[in-house]
Amino acid sequence: SQTIHQWPATLVQPVGSPLSLECTVEGTSNPNLYWYRQAAGRGLQLLFYSVGIGQISSEVPQNLSASRPQDRQFILSSKKLLLSDSGFYLCAWRPKGGQSPYEQYFGPGTRLTVT
Amino acid sequence: GIQVEQSPPDLILQEGANSTLRCNFSDSVNNLQWFHQNPWGQLINLFYIPSGTKQNGRLSATTVATERYSLLYISSSQTTDSGVYFCAVSSYRGSTLGRLYFGRGTQLTVWP
Numbered sequence: 001s002q003t004i005h006q007w008p009a010t011l012v013q014p015v016g017s018p019l020s021l022e023c024t025v026e027g028t029s030n031p032n033l034y035w036y037r038q039a040a041g042r043g044l045q046l047l048f049y050s051v052g053i054g055q056i057s058s059e060v061p062q063n064l065s066a067s068r069p070q071d072r073q074f075i076l077s078s079k080k081l082l083l084s085d086s087g088f089y090l091c092a093w094r095p096k097g098g099q100s101p102y103e104q105y106f107g108p109g110t111r112l113t114v115t
Numbered sequence: 116g117i118q119v120e121q122s123p124p125d126l127i128l129q130e131g132a133n134s135t136l137r138c139n140f141s142d143s144v145n146n147l148q149w150f151h152q153n154p155w156g157q158l159i160n161l162f163y164i165p166s167g168t169k170q171n172g173r174l175s176a177t178t179v180a181t182e183r184y185s186l187l188y189i190s191s192s193q194t195t196d197s198g199v200y201f202c203a204v205s206s207y208r209g210s211t212l213g214r215l216y217f218g219r220g221t222q223l224t225v226w227p
Contacts, residue, residue, distance in 0.1 A: 042220045046215070049214060102165075102205055
């Protein structure tokens with residue numbers, strides 16, 4: 001079966017510091033991968049998506065970036081954090097093909113507080 | 116993008132009561148998912164239901180794609196059902212991406 005991991009689970013970082021959040025999927029190959037952010041007030045916003053190694057698309061201009069160095073690894077980064085980057089970051093994957101090819105599965109999330 | 120509206124925004128129930136959550140969407144979809152966000156924040160997949168009806172224990176869901184709405188039914192509520200319920204859809208437009216558009220959720224609180 002497939003599982004998705006995210007780390008760290010929680011992070012407190014000062015303004016201006018760098019950021020690296022990691023997401024890894026097991027039990028599947030060549031998935032589509034997504035980064036979402038949930039700010040206060042419940043809404044989820046898509047930040048980045050990837051259809052393959054080295055292929056990243058951004059949905060929202062910001063000081064964050066994403067990379068996919070391996071097939072099942074997705075990394076969210078920033079060189080200098082802003083207060084507005086605080087939130088709950090969720091990684092998700094979906095298979096290409098299969099019985100329910102559009103169904104997405106989410107990781108446990110990383111709660112980021114920028115102070 | 117697709118607009119997704121959920122109602123009600125908040126729902127407070129006594130244990131044992133039944134409830135219906137609604138999700139309206141503004142365009143044709145190739146995916147509709149219902150999630151439960153637990154107290155730790157994780158999104159738990161409840162249903163993948165772009166059309167039709169499904170049941171899983173005390174929960175069931177119906178999507179009427181032609182009328183662009185979906186309903187989530189919770190019967191005999193338990194305190195563990197508390198949390199936020201999200202509806203999310205993806206569109207035939209840009210379907211190779213499959214990005215999800217989320218509603219703002221329904222906050223369900225079940226009292227013992």
